[in-house]
Amino acid sequence: MSGPLAGIRVLTLENFISAPLATMWLADAGADVVKVEIPGVGDTSRGVQPVNEVEGQRRSLSFIRANRNKRSIELDLKDPTDRVTFDDLLRTADIFVENLRPSAISAMGLTYQDVRAVNPRIIYGAISGFGLPEFNGGDLPYLPALDVVAQAMGGLMFRPEGADVAPVYAGFPLADIFASANMQTAIYQALFNRERTGEGACLDISMLDGVVAFNELALIMKSTLDVDASAGMHGLSHPFGSYPTADGHIVIGVLGEPVWRRFTNVMGRQDLVDLPEYGSGILRHQNRETLDRHIVAWLGEMTTSEALDELRVHDVPAAPVLRMAEVLELDNLHERGMVVTVDDPVWGPVPMAGNPLHSSLMKNMTVAPAPGLGEHTEAVLREWLGASSHPADAMTARSTGA
Incomplete structure (x- = not known):
């Protein structure tokens, strides 16, 4: 692939939206993004409705929307052989991104310190509800968190006493998407820093942090003037x-x-x-x-x-x-590449949101469909690790059901 990140290798353990969207944007920019997925299961969003099926192949629209331009391999990290292979992939990766629960990452031996011991130059990116336990006290980092949890705890759903409406969810994964954008920004910072210093970095992206940043006007109005934000209104002006x-x-x-x-x-x-x-x-x-x-x-x-x-x-x-x-009919969005069409093997042509980082560096962005589960296991192992370094043939047979 071409693009400003061509040659950058990204290894991911990701589910749902927050990390997948961030790494999809990296893949749009030319990075080689490889999803490591549980054999036979994969990213949880693969099973999220709506799902379409053609000739026994099932594809989720939820998965498609955040995984274009990536490759997928199957590895069972509980299997000793697969874990050795995974660690070898880490050694050759530039970036590792995950959005699993911190307790799961710790149990898998994949904390920043664990990964850094394998590859000191790696850029380690973690998205979680409340931040990594290494940098936080208390129990919050260990609690389950989805987008709605972060929106609620960051004050976005708050309604002042006496308001005639109950707290309302925004209706779209704002906390997830902003965490994705924050991760992408942090990765570019870390890549630039590594060019200058040769050092890797730990990127600790909290969904709650992002919501509070989004809600900064309400925060400063309350902290300085003790004024609560009015739902759906600008606190400093009208109309x-x-x-x-x-x-x-x-x-x-x-x-x-x-x-x-x-x-x-x-x-x-x-x-x-x-x-x-x-x-x-x-x-x-x-x-x-x-x-x-x-x-x-x-x-x-x-x-x-x-x-x-x-x-x-x-x-x-x-x-x-x-x-x-009507939004889909805006010429401006199509001219800027903000609506792209992916030719999915099951759904057919799927118009979807493009990459919001519009620049002269992204003029020839590739638009490839989201990968099938384990579709690239053999190719990735041979390209990243060498043709004879690992038992790729056995893994490929497993991923294809042979």
């Missing part, structure tokens, strides 16, 4: 959210006094600028109910297109609230 039109919804973003003055001009309500209750973003937020009545009255029976024309000609940030079918 900053969605409003109904005759045929849908739009969002309006007013941040800063120049934009506020332009917005009142759009509405023909320059008188609002002089009202003390609207004299700052925070005051407008505090008096949002009365302000929203003015905005809804202005919108009246305007269509989405009409409202956007008015707002944009005055340089007020605004956009339609799109359905996903």
Whole structure:
């Protein structure tokens, strides 16, 4: 494969989304990403619905979405021979990424210190709910954690007392995806540092840390002003959210006094600028109910297109609230490669999200389908370890059921 990471070898023990998405982005950039999977079982997401089956081959859409451009090998790390092979793969790898529970990693003898003893130059990346036990006190690192757990504990689902809605999950794996992005960033840092120093690194990515970073405005408002965030609203300004039109919804973003003055001009309500209750973003937020009545009255029976024309000609940030079918029709996303199509052997053509790191280095990104379980066992062992170094033929026979 070509790309800025061509020649970089990545070995993974990963499940579900957080680590697989991070390593898929590395594979998009040309890294040779090899998933080490349990024989006959594989990544847990291989069995997550929706699953399609053609001629006995079953493929999960959940697995496909985070594993393009990778290779898969089967190794049983409880088997002494396979474990020796795995350690030999570690010796030739540049990066090792895992998102298993810390207790499982410790039991497998694959902590950072364990792996570093095998390969001192390796970049060790761990994604977990609360961070590695080596760097944390208490019991949190040992508790099970999924995306919803991190969202809840990071304050994203909090609703102030008296709110008319219960805590609500975002509906998508925000904590997982941000952990993926953080891991990718940390890996690039570590690769650059290794170029300068020759040293490996331990990358300890916590899903909870990522959610708190996402929620930093709520944190600083509470810690300094003792003000709780309002669900679905910007705590420092208003209007900053969605409003109904005759045929849908739009969002309006007013941040800063120049934009506020332009917005009142759009509405023909320059008188609002002089009202003390609207004299700052925070005051407008505090008096949002009365302000929203003015905005809804202005919108009246305007269509989405009409409202956007008015707002944009005055340089007020605004956009339609799109359905996903409409998102998929945006030329901008296709032109930038943010929607790519993978030709899956079971599902056929599958449009999916591309790589968000758009740069001149990624112009010719390969788009290969997610691997079958153990599909590349023989090839990887021969390429990484040499044709006669290990009993690759026996492993290949096992992976193919021969």
